Amino acid sequence: MVTTSQLKHQHPFTSNHVSNSLEQTTQILNITSAAGSIAHFIFIFLFIYLDQTTLAWLNVLSLGAWLLTVRLNRLKQHNISILIMSAEITVHAFFATSILGADAGFQYYLWPMTLLMMTTPSLNIIWSTAIALLHMATFALLVLLYPSQEEAVASYSSTLFIMNLICASIPFIAAAALTRLTYMSQYELMVKLAEKDELTKLFNRRFALEALTFYMKQQSKNGTPFCISLVDVDHFKQVNDQLGHNKGDEALIKISDYLSQSMRATDISSRWGGEEFLFIFPNVELAQIQQRIENICQDMPNNVSLEGWDKAISCSFGLIQIDANETVEDALKRVDDSLYQAKKNGRYQVVSDH
């Protein structure tokens, strides 16, 4: 399990994904530092009002500690910042509970701190767990050592208890919600990076290969037929050479949009590499799909155009139905041979093999 400091590279450049991840941790800790500072500022006046001078002075120190964490977070010193937060909350819980008793509920702040400690990757997991356990031990000890309030504070301890319970619950729920949102956005990003091609937004080669393996297993298990097509853009080098690589990229996006939009929702459209695309057509036999692919191939020049390019844009297609017990390598070799044949025959056509 990495920490935020380990996410940083040795060189000055950091990718957006890494810096976003670091930024999320910084934001969570910034909110915590701000909330902690405001809470302790209010506590100073609360304790003055309750005539608890020692606790009021303690909160002046606490406020200083929380303001220091605001500064440390700005400097991205998250590990020191979270250690100071943890120490402050432990010391504060100890003093407030020893003076006002556990009935006042100041020990409850140890819970959101524990959650924050465990969910933000500021310290490594061993240190985080050790400190989290220490928080829980402190919580138990305070409840056991100072179970009931002093006579003098009995009149307001239940009000304090409710206030502390609410004030400790809000950051607890907020920390859990932020963790969940962070997890979801990281998960979405991970899926996108793992499955999608950056340029065309089609599935990438890794996904296509996994899907192909999956459908081959399905076929050998219950005999469900399926087909694949390997598609290569014709004379694409000319587009790059005459219009430049950027225009070539634009052409690839337009071609992939046309091809993928011509497919059915259950078909899998992927960029196999360079100017090659692989399509998987589940639950279908070659005879059922051949005409559809022929039409897609023939209609392409009428549907794909590029500014500055007056020649027709077309593709060659290799199309096969997967044989029972064929290996992935054999199937890919066969569809590649069909594509090669389509190129050899003069391009802009579909060659199928079964």
Ligand SMILES: Nc1nc2c(ncn2[C@@H]2O[C@H](COP(=O)(O)OP(=O)(O)OP(=O)(O)O)[C@@H](O)[C@H]2O)c(=O)[nH]1
């Ligand atoms: N712009 C751009 N070009 C790419 C990309 N990937 C591959 N290419 C180009 O695709 C071209 C493929 O050229 P060739 O393999 O010679 O094939 P071709 O010109 O399409 O000719 P045939 O396939 O024989 O019809 C090369 O110029 C590559 O640079 C890409 O991501 N963007």
